[in-house]
Amino acid sequence: EVQLVESGGGLVKPGGSLRLSCAASGFTFSSYSMNWVRQAPGKGLEWVSSISSSSSYIYYADSVKGRFTISRDNAKNSLYLQMNSLRAEDTAVYYCAGVVPAAMGDWFDPWGQGTLVTVSS
Amino acid sequence: AIRMTQSPSSLSASTGDRVTITCRASQGISSYLAWYQQKPGKAPKLLIYAASTLQSGVPSRFSGSGSGTDFTLTISCLQSEDFATYYCQQYYSYPPTFGPGTKVDIK
Numbered sequence: 001e002v003q004l005v006e007s008g009g010g011l012v013k014p015g016g017s018l019r020l021s022c023a024a025s026g027f028t029f030s031s032y033s034m035n036w037v038r039q040a041p042g043k044g045l046e047w048v049s050s051i052s053s054s055s056s057y058i059y060y061a062d063s064v065k066g067r068f069t070i071s072r073d074n075a076k077n078s079l080y081l082q083m084n085s086l087r088a089e090d091t092a093v094y095y096c097a098g099v100v101p102a103a104m105g106d107w108f109d110p111w112g113q114g115t116l117v118t119v120s121s
Numbered sequence: 122a123i124r125m126t127q128s129p130s131s132l133s134a135s136t137g138d139r140v141t142i143t144c145r146a147s148q149g150i151s152s153y154l155a156w157y158q159q160k161p162g163k164a165p166k167l168l169i170y171a172a173s174t175l176q177s178g179v180p181s182r183f184s185g186s187g188s189g190t191d192f193t194l195t196i197s198c199l200q201s202e203d204f205a206t207y208y209c210q211q212y213y214s215y216p217p218t219f220g221p222g223t224k225v226d227i228k
Contacts, residue, residue: 035217037165044208044219044220044221044222045157045159045165045208045210045219045222046219047216047217047218047219050217059215059216061216062216095164095165103170104171105153105170105171105212105213106212106217107155107167107170107171107210107212108155108157108165108167108210109167109176111164111165111166111167112164113163113164114164
């Protein structure tokens with residue numbers, strides 16, 4: 001069964017840091033480019049960051065550039081998001097999502113169940 | 122960034138109804154468009170990619186059409202499990218961007 005399981009969310013104060021993890025199973029993780037997508041409470045979906053299968057290409061949304069770092073460990077079938085200098089507006093459910101290898105574009109499938117990050121004093 | 126809009130923002134419908142949701146891109150995106158369904162407390166689920174290609178396992182009552190700037194998602198005969206929020210997403214250029222969503226609820 002294809003599965004993505006996020007962890008590492010929680011309550012953090014403004015200016016603090018948090019590291020999210022996403023564990024993959026049931027598919028060849030090393031062949032997929034991977035993404036983080038977030039959803040603020042009651043709001044829509046916002047793409048955050050992507051990383052290619054070999055980590056050669058990395059992209060960030062302007063809203064997180066310079067504060068967040070995406071990485072992966074293909075040997076551990078894991079994706080990470082290091083979040084620094086967190087702000088209240090970073091409060092959201094964070095989903096990891098994959099892109100099928102050789103797909104003619106970046107549509108997202110599969111998705112994890114999400115992990116909630118709350119930035120509040 | 123390419124801006125995506127959707128209409129309506131919400132709609133009320135009954136089971137058995139035909140439902141159409143529109144998505145518009147701020148510039149041409151060819152057919153680089155996906156549709157997702159999201160239920161409360163759950164992750165989004167891919168329904169359609171390349172504007173009209175049905176993802177494996179998705180019921181055939183879902184269909185997508187359009188190219189360029191204007192796209193539609195149609196549910197031909199609404200079922201109880203289809204009450205959800207639907208998002209379009211362009212992947213023509215970075216950053217990938219989503220529409221604001223269309224909530225389909227029970228009339």
